Amino acid sequence: MRIGRIYHGEHGGTEAEYLFLRVCVVNLFLASVLFIAGCSSAPPKSTVDGETVQYAASARAAYERGAYPQAVRFYELALNRARANDDGPEIARNGYNLAACQLALGLTTEARVTLQEALAEFGRARMDSQPALLLDAKAAQAAGQVQESRRVLDLAYGACKTDAQRVQVWLVRGELCADAGDGAGAGAALGEAEKIEGDALVAARLSLAGRVGMLENKAAAAAQNFDAAAAAWQRDGQTRDMAGALGRAGEAYLLAGDARAAADRLYRAARSLYAQGDAVGALQRVQRGLEANAQAEDAELQGLLTGLFESIKQDVEQMKIQATANGRE
Numbered sequence: 430m431r432i433g434r435i436y437h438g439e440h441g442g443t444e445a446e447y448l449f450l451r452v453c454v455v456n457l458f459l460a461s462v463l464f465i466a467g468c469s470s471a472p473p474k475s476t477v478d479g480e481t482v483q484y485a486a487s488a489r490a491a492y493e494r495g496a497y498p499q500a501v502r503f504y505e506l507a508l509n510r511a512r513a514n515d516d517g518p519e520i521a522r523n524g525y526n527l528a529a530c531q532l533a534l535g536l537t538t539e540a541r542v543t544l545q546e547a548l549a550e551f552g553r554a555r556m557d558s559q560p561a562l563l564l565d566a567k568a569a570q571a572a573g574q575v576q577e578s579r580r581v582l583d584l585a586y587g588a589c590k591t592d593a594q595r596v597q598v599w600l601v602r603g604e605l606c607a608d609a610g611d612g613a614g615a616g617a618a619l620g621e622a623e624k625i626e627g628d629a630l631v632a633a634r635l636s637l638a639g640r641v642g643m644l645e646n647k648a649a650a651a652a653q654n655f656d657a658a659a660a661a662w663q664r665d666g667q668t669r670d671m672a673g674a675l676g677r678a679g680e681a682y683l684l685a686g687d688a689r690a691a692a693d694r695l696y697r698a699a700r701s702l703y704a705q706g707d708a709v710g711a712l713q714r715v716q717r718g719l720e721a722n723a724q725a726e727d728a729e730l731q732g733l734l735t736g737l738f739e740s741i742k743q744d745v746e747q748m749k750i751q752a753t754a755n756g757r758e
Contacts, residue, residue: 521550537572612644632661652681672701688724
């Protein structure tokens with residue numbers, strides 16, 4: 430789940446760069462909350478060299494374009510350079526950022542392994558480990574390790590220093606409940622998040638409200654919440670999460686009996702995912718859009734959906750051919 434923005438701050442005489450992760454799940458639905466490394470006392474100063482900074486800058490640029498595989502490669506280089514320099518704070522930061530990118534690609538095991546080292550360095554440098562703990566809980570959740578995710582979430586909650594961080598934890602708890610079909614639990618977690626004033630994670634709150642609505646058989650209200658979440662993520666430039674919310678809105682509208690709205694949202698979700706390079710995800714959405722439009726019988730949408738379907742189908746078939754060829758090599 431684009432995932433992040435960058436926080437610029439002074440550290441060791443250089444500009445430190447942080448990605449952050451928005452907390453929400455659409456299968457692997459990622460959203461972001463600001464990750465600012467803090468400390469209870471002055472941490473060891475980083476000795477970041479020019480090569481580490483260059484790799485991290487290239488990784489950030491790739492990440493902001495949604496080119497997560499390229500971002501992973503550059504963050505691996507930055508992390509290895511930090512290891513070579515025995516630079517704990519940079520190992521922590523680049524490890525966290527690498528794990529965020531790995532999680533965006535669905536590499537849950539790799540992300541958790543990366544975070545083990547990063548968390549150790551966060552502790553050694555007396556930096557705020559709460560964002561890394563939260564990311565680890567998200568990775569465990571994405572891997573289907575529910576009890577482990579809850580265990581790490583308890584640690585993350587205990588490490589909270591701000592209301593925004595507490596909101597993050599409650600929203601992840603709500604998503605875990607929603608994943609398990611526990612509408613009451615998800616609603617209770619959402620209620621706890623709503624008790625905390627502020628504009629933090631508006632889109633994530635709306636998305637969880639949508640999931641609660643679906644579990645309570647209130648599809649029309651859920652669709653409106655998903656629409657609002659998509660608009661909020663669009664304003665934030667979080668295109669991956671926007672597409673996920675549009676897809677969920679489509680499914681909700683279909684359950685609510687508004688087939689045309691469902692086909693429209695599913696078409697827009699598929700178009701966005703396809704433009705972001707996710708042909709497989711786009712194919713799933715456009716197929717659902719065609720099914721919805723079979724009920725709506727909207728001629729204009731039918732043409733758009735059919736054209737998009739043919740383009741995506743060609744790309745997916747080409748991917749299969751290439752994968753088969755690579756298997757023979």
